[in-house]
Amino acid sequence: MKLDNIYKExxxxxxxxxxxxxxxxASRPSxxxxxxxxxxxxxxxxxxxYIAPHDxxxxxPTLMLQAPSAEYWFGTDDLGxxxxxxxxxGGRTALTITFFGSLIALLWxxxxxxxxxxxxxxxxxxxxxxxxxxxxxxWILAMLLIVSLLGTSTEVLxxxxxxxxxxxxxxxxxxxxxxxxxxxxxxxxRARGHSNFSIIxxxxxxxxxxxxxxxxxxxxxxxxxxxSSLSFLGFGVSPPTPDWxxxxxxxxxxxxxxxxxxxxxxxxxxxxxIGINLTADAFAKALGIDRSTKAPV
Amino acid sequence: xxxxxxxxILLGFITLFIVSIITFVGTEVLPGDACTxxxxxxxxxxxxxxxxxxxxxxxxxxxxxxxxxxxxxxGDFGYSLSGEMPIKEVLGPRIKNSLVLASAAIFIGIPxxxxxxxxxxxxxxxxxxxxxxxxxxxxxxxxxFISATLLILIIAIWLEWLPGIVIVPTDVSFLExxxxxxxxxxxxxxxxxxxxxxxxxxxxxxxxxxxxxxMAILKGVPYWKMVFKHVLPNALLxxxxxxxxxxxxxxxxxxxxxxxxxxxxxxxxxxxxxxxRDLPTVQALAIILASxxxxxxxxxxxxxxxxxxxxxxxxxxK
Numbered sequence: 272m273k274l275d276n277i278y279k280e281x282x283x284x285x286x287x288x289x290x291x292x293x294x295x296x297a298s299r300p301s302x303x304x305x306x307x308x309x310x311x312x313x314x315x316x317x318x319x320x321y322i323a324p325h326d327x328x329x330x331x332p333t334l335m336l337q338a339p340s341a342e343y344w345f346g347t348d349d350l351g352x353x354x355x356x357x358x359x360x361g362g363r364t365a366l367t368i369t370f371f372g373s374l375i376a377l378l379w380x381x382x383x384x385x386x387x388x389x390x391x392x393x394x395x396x397x398x399x400x401x402x403x404x405x406x407x408x409x410w411i412l413a414m415l416l417i418v419s420l421l422g423t424s425t426e427v428l429x430x431x432x433x434x435x436x437x438x439x440x441x442x443x444x445x446x447x448x449x450x451x452x453x454x455x456x457x458x459x460x461r462a463r464g465h466s467n468f469s470i471i472x473x474x475x476x477x478x479x480x481x482x483x484x485x486x487x488x489x490x491x492x493x494x495x496x497x498x499s500s501l502s503f504l505g506f507g508v509s510p511p512t513p514d515w516x517x518x519x520x521x522x523x524x525x526x527x528x529x530x531x532x533x534x535x536x537x538x539x540x541x542x543x544x545i546g547i548n549l550t551a552d553a554f555a556k557a558l559g560i561d562r563s564t565k566a567p568v
Numbered sequence: 569x570x571x572x573x574x575x576x577i578l579l580g581f582i583t584l585f586i587v588s589i590i591t592f593v594g595t596e597v598l599p600g601d602a603c604t605x606x607x608x609x610x611x612x613x614x615x616x617x618x619x620x621x622x623x624x625x626x627x628x629x630x631x632x633x634x635x636x637x638x639x640x641x642x643g644d645f646g647y648s649l650s651g652e653m654p655i656k657e658v659l660g661p662r663i664k665n666s667l668v669l670a671s672a673a674i675f676i677g678i679p680x681x682x683x684x685x686x687x688x689x690x691x692x693x694x695x696x697x698x699x700x701x702x703x704x705x706x707x708x709x710x711x712x713f714i715s716a717t718l719l720i721l722i723i724a725i726w727l728e729w730l731p732g733i734v735i736v737p738t739d740v741s742f743l744e745x746x747x748x749x750x751x752x753x754x755x756x757x758x759x760x761x762x763x764x765x766x767x768x769x770x771x772x773x774x775x776x777x778x779x780x781x782x783m784a785i786l787k788g789v790p791y792w793k794m795v796f797k798h799v800l801p802n803a804l805l806x807x808x809x810x811x812x813x814x815x816x817x818x819x820x821x822x823x824x825x826x827x828x829x830x831x832x833x834x835x836x837x838x839x840x841x842x843x844x845r846d847l848p849t850v851q852a853l854a855i856i857l858a859s860x861x862x863x864x865x866x867x868x869x870x871x872x873x874x875x876x877x878x879x880x881x882x883x884x885x886k
Binding site: 400401404406410497499519526527540545 | 721853
């Protein structure tokens, strides 16, 4: 009877689990704010090309640096382009690149971490030394070097960001695996004669998944910060692609006359980063993981 | 105890050694070497040959690594390609300027972070906590270049209180530098303080919930005496390591902030040398920044070790 209940609880569908987590997340004020901002930005990224009132690359010297008006809601920039159009389009590249980058980071970081946690010994020592060494190179220097030698195309940026932000996940996944591996159910799975693959897939991954996912969600916001810093420094996407980091760095020099051209992308980027951060935080709390004591490495 | 310290220092050196290999291999494996990337379209014939000879790129990679590493240990990083002067001389004043910036931010940031963290933890979920925590979340999540840009817009352009952009030569005296660095210091300190305050908060909350604090409450120890005698010493120890990691992580943010304010420090040199494709300087910078990171962490480890009697007998935690 009791065993039967436990069995049923285990078999809840993935969808039911997910909706439960989302409901828990939305029950806190910070969670609901974060989720709504994130959902708003994702919807905006999908529909913005269809609702943009102007052409994002239409240059018109007669319309230079116009203050916000009924025609140009957020004014125009130094080339006479509509700031509103460029702002609502500005999140698309950043969201796409960092989303896929985080997936790559999760995959390789998580798998390598689980592997290291499992095998332990010499291999683990060597890999962790190398991970430590990578951690001690400032991310910005490494990213700038990669980008300046390989270019700034999406095909370079996604794996480069994914690689660089995955090294922290290695540590988290390894620590979580270490915690799990000494537990009785692993020992009994070994005793039942399960293969290594089956133990990893059925016993370890379900138990370390939460910690890795939370870390990945947090990486997403840092990666967005890193990506937009690169754009800001002129090493990200190339003009005339609308991108917040690039827009801020272009409009910065003229902000004493045309503050609107810098405020709009600032609001866009800050709200997205805060949204992802709050969501990741609420996600962690909904899964019962406290990550506020961790350093952002 | 002594053994532990020596072990930590040794591990730090191993990490640096791997970093030097990574940067060396990285610049080697990625397409283009120092000469072709630097000379770009003129990279053929005599000029390329001359550049190879000047940098010694015509000998095998491992030989170059060994001689580079041996010189680097003695503080000689070779010549920068763009400025044609010893990298050591380029770096000197830059390091000084960045140190001024970073240490000012740390000295302002740490006390404020401690006070804010303790207040938010003691008044957890009450008005002071909610108000301060909201501000810290904003301050730590917003990218450095945005908070720096906003600071310039509000303080320098709208209020006209301070200069928004640093226009001083690299080797300026400290007093001349002072009014110029207020805004950059505030920009860096803001993010650092927010991060540290959050960590102090959760550390204090953890200790407040522990059994010995509950015991002290039951015994009737006065509240503030309990906070200062039992809670804070135990809460701040583990925070040291995390704070060190945060400071090290913020090195990247310092780079961006320096660019925004046009501050002549290491950060701007990173951008300049990468824009100029000056790989020898980039290699030197990677090693220097990594050494800063490693030594901050090492310092924090040693500090924790010395302040925590429990760790003296135990194996040091990873």
